Amino acid sequence: MRPTDISRIRRFHRTVTRESGVLDQSFLGRGRPLGAARVLNAIGRGISEVGAIRDYLGLDSGQMSRLLRGLEDEGLLVTRPDPADARRRVAELTARGQTEFDAYETLSNTRAQRLLCNHPNATALLDAMDLIASALGQHAITFEEVDPRDDTAVWCLENYYGELAQRLRTGFEVHLSKDPEATTMIRPQGTFYVALSDGLPIGCCGLKGHGDWGEVKRLWVAPSARGLKLATRFMERIEATARDLGHTVLRLDTNSQLPEAVALYHRLGWTEIDRFNDDPYPDVFFEKHL
Amino acid sequence: MRPTDISRIRRFHRTVTRESGVLDQSFLGRGRPLGAARVLNAIGRGISEVGAIRDYLGLDSGQMSRLLRGLEDEGLLVTRPDPADARRRVAELTARGQTEFDAYETLSNTRAQRLLCNHPNATALLDAMDLIASALGQHAITFEEVDPRDDTAVWCLENYYGELAQRLRTGFEVHLSKDPEATTMIRPQGTFYVALSDGLPIGCCGLKGHGDWGEVKRLWVAPSARGLKLATRFMERIEATARDLGHTVLRLDTNSQLPEAVALYHRLGWTEIDRFNDDPYPDVFFEKHL
DNA sequence: TAATTTTCCTGACATTGGTCAGATAATTTC
DNA sequence: GAAATTATCTGACCAATGTCAGGAAAATTA
Numbered sequence: 001m002r003p004t005d006i007s008r009i010r011r012f013h014r015t016v017t018r019e020s021g022v023l024d025q026s027f028l029g030r031g032r033p034l035g036a037a038r039v040l041n042a043i044g045r046g047i048s049e050v051g052a053i054r055d056y057l058g059l060d061s062g063q064m065s066r067l068l069r070g071l072e073d074e075g076l077l078v079t080r081p082d083p084a085d086a087r088r089r090v091a092e093l094t095a096r097g098q099t100e101f102d103a104y105e106t107l108s109n110t111r112a113q114r115l116l117c118n119h120p121n122a123t124a125l126l127d128a129m130d131l132i133a134s135a136l137g138q139h140a141i142t143f144e145e146v147d148p149r150d151d152t153a154v155w156c157l158e159n160y161y162g163e164l165a166q167r168l169r170t171g172f173e174v175h176l177s178k179d180p181e182a183t184t185m186i187r188p189q190g191t192f193y194v195a196l197s198d199g200l201p202i203g204c205c206g207l208k209g210h211g212d213w214g215e216v217k218r219l220w221v222a223p224s225a226r227g228l229k230l231a232t233r234f235m236e237r238i239e240a241t242a243r244d245l246g247h248t249v250l251r252l253d254t255n256s257q258l259p260e261a262v263a264l265y266h267r268l269g270w271t272e273i274d275r276f277n278d279d280p281y282p283d284v285f286f287e288k289h290l
Numbered sequence: 291m292r293p294t295d296i297s298r299i300r301r302f303h304r305t306v307t308r309e310s311g312v313l314d315q316s317f318l319g320r321g322r323p324l325g326a327a328r329v330l331n332a333i334g335r336g337i338s339e340v341g342a343i344r345d346y347l348g349l350d351s352g353q354m355s356r357l358l359r360g361l362e363d364e365g366l367l368v369t370r371p372d373p374a375d376a377r378r379r380v381a382e383l384t385a386r387g388q389t390e391f392d393a394y395e396t397l398s399n400t401r402a403q404r405l406l407c408n409h410p411n412a413t414a415l416l417d418a419m420d421l422i423a424s425a426l427g428q429h430a431i432t433f434e435e436v437d438p439r440d441d442t443a444v445w446c447l448e449n450y451y452g453e454l455a456q457r458l459r460t461g462f463e464v465h466l467s468k469d470p471e472a473t474t475m476i477r478p479q480g481t482f483y484v485a486l487s488d489g490l491p492i493g494c495c496g497l498k499g500h501g502d503w504g505e506v507k508r509l510w511v512a513p514s515a516r517g518l519k520l521a522t523r524f525m526e527r528i529e530a531t532a533r534d535l536g537h538t539v540l541r542l543d544t545n546s547q548l549p550e551a552v553a554l555y556h557r558l559g560w561t562e563i564d565r566f567n568d569d570p571y572p573d574v575f576f577e578k579h580l
Numbered sequence: 581t582a583a584t585t586t587t588c589c590t591g592a593c594a595t596t597g598g599t600c601a602g603a604t605a606a607t608t609t610c
Numbered sequence: 611g612a613a614a615t616t617a618t619c620t621g622a623c624c625a626a627t628g629t630c631a632g633g634a635a636a637a638t639t640a
Binding site: 581582584586587590592595597598601602603604605606608609 | 611612613614615616617618619620621622623624625626627628629630631632633634635636637638639640
């Protein structure tokens with residue numbers, strides 16, 4: 001049979017289903033049904049409100065309760081009412097629960113490590129995984145407002161700078177550019193957003209406050225997440241936040257060697273204006289009235 | 291959090307697990323438990339011996355029997371003893387069973403189609419899927435001896451020719467090359483193998499009979515499956531078959547612009563010899579005594 | 581030919597998972 | 611402050627799955 005596009009997707013799906021079935025089976029080795037193991041993992045990953053866990057795992061409320069009682073009886077977690085709203089309950093791992101969670105983590109990590117070691121081209125494999133995870137998880141992308149000095153933000157910015165260095169004929173060195181003071185991208189002056197797909201950062205965008213006007217900075221989307229209209233969603237957020245902060249004018253600079261960026265700003269209703277700074281890298285300037 | 295290699299793999303795994311859970315759920319829409327649906331699919335995909343289905347799905351023999359009887363009661367399949375060994379039973383879909391199977395197929399295909407349509411770069415997505423499926427399914431690669439005029443074989447050969455055309459400075463046109471008569475790559479003169487990963491062809495290799503000696507032709511491995519030692523496994527098979535067919539000498543030609551091929555033959559104990567044909571493309575020649 | 585092995589089937593049973601109808605307590609709305 | 615709403619828990623129940631011991635029939639082996 002000649003492989004068609006559809007058959008390639010379905011083969012991928014079969015392979016991956018089989019593989020993740022095996023991984024799930026391996027969890028059973030710790031003498032706990034899958035449901036309980038999944039709850040433990042959710043809590044260990046930082047989801048503590050009972051309702052949030054239920055949503056995350058798609059469980060019925062009855063079943064959720066039963067699983068929690070089971071884990072509580074095992075001494076792996078404690079639940080108590082949420083101080084903010086005593087109808088809710090929050091779950092927390094005990095020391096024993098943390099140990100147990102770590103054991104599951106180790107299991108998963110070892111498997112992942114083995115896959116990585118057995119493959120001749122780890123970079124290509126990881127890139128392929130990012131691409132697919134972004135495509136499949138495009139409904140589960142979340143935006144978070146963070147401090148631009150935050151680890152996640154810094155990681156995005158490093159990738160952004162790295163890409164500019166590759167794509168600009170002149171190269172790119174941060175210290176030659178007008179690097180905005182991080183504090184000008186924090187409320188109340190400005191803001192900084194990162195996009196996360198299941199926890200993995202896949203893009204960022206900043207808003208720098210200049211007093212009476214705002215400047216859009218550092219818009220970047222990871223290669224694996226391009227084409228998902230992420231840049232447009234960033235810009236919508238930035239504009240909304242700018243309005244909140246009382247700005248009526250937004251400006252930004254970019255470079256004609258990044259044609260997709262220039263096209264984006266045109267498409268979103270920005271108008272080209274004259275140079276408004278002396279940064280050596282940009283050569284196209286935009287403005288938008290809110 | 292900065293993404294590490296491991297965290298990228300695990301994010302991929304989570305995303306894909308969630309997604310395939312959703313797909314499984316969609317099967318439930320046809321009013322049949324997942325186990326029964328999976329058995330129906332296995333039979334529809336051509337696995338007919340009861341034991342083989344059990345292995346494929348990893349089921350207990352008791353459970354297998356019960357699922358088969360359930361489907362039989364529904365009138366979707368019939369089982370009868372295998373004529374070759376009446377202890378075994380083989381299952382076959384009835385017309386109604388086939389219709390039901392087709393309905394599941396349509397469900398899966400529609401989902402795959404939708405994923406494809408929603409993605410801006412289908413080629414990259416499919417390549418990424420092939421790469422990952424080959425990496426995860428590397429234990430499930432099977433080799434099949436086929437007629438070189440077979441659809442699967444022809445598809446591999448087209449890819450092989452396409453790659454030569456790209457990689458050789460001179461380009462590559464099949465009709466200028468000494469294209470072996472297909473019939474010389476069929477037993478008893480020779481043979482032709484394809485490698486399948488879950489049904490998808492990912493490589494091929496032929497053995498052409500010249501009477502008293504054999505020639506290895508058309509060794510190709512799909513880009514997504516490279517690094518998995520597939521070429522070595524092909525060569526082992528070809529050598530074993532050549533011995534079976536009574537050859538004591540094997541020859542092959544290749545091109546110095548394909549350094550990984552030249553390195554492979556050296557590594558496998560072949561010795562360079564003088565040109566033994568007047569094909570315009572090759573410039574390196576090898577021989578091996580069995 | 582008798583004993584052993586293989587393959588599948590049957591019945592019994594426990595566990596897990598999924599669903600639903602109240603019960604309880606805290607919070608919000610009127 | 612009463613009524614409605616929200617979040618969780620409990621108990622009852624059923625379907626699906628997983629597991630095991632043993633049985634019947636066919637094939638293989640001694």
